Amino acid sequence: TPAEAAVLLRVPESWLRRRAGRRQIPRTFLGKHLRFSADDLTAIIAAASQPAAARRRTPRPPHRTGDLPPPGSHASITTTPNPYPN
Numbered sequence: 001t002p003a004e005a006a007v008l009l010r011v012p013e014s015w016l017r018r019r020a021g022r023r024q025i026p027r028t029f030l031g032k033h034l035r036f037s038a039d040d041l042t043a044i045i046a047a048a049s050q051p052a053a054a055r056r057r058t059p060r061p062p063h064r065t066g067d068l069p070p071p072g073s074h075a076s077i078t079t080t081p082n083p084y085p086n
Helices: 002-009 013-021 038-048
Strands: 028-030 033-035
8 A cells, every 4th residue: 555655665655645646656556546566666766776966066166365355356455555654
């Protein structure tokens, strides 16, 4: 039954029923009753055990050192000689 299969697969029964209704997982109907054979459960496990696709890494911004903004930015600090020496 879907309840027994959900316990064996350690997934919510609602997830199992939803996937079966969308025809995303193997399932068996006995008349109008949804059932999962041992082969169905094996196929569901095999499909779920596929390695995940590699994540795309987004490039990181260049690492800045120090507290000052990079040269040429609008926030850069410019130094001017002090016209009034001590």
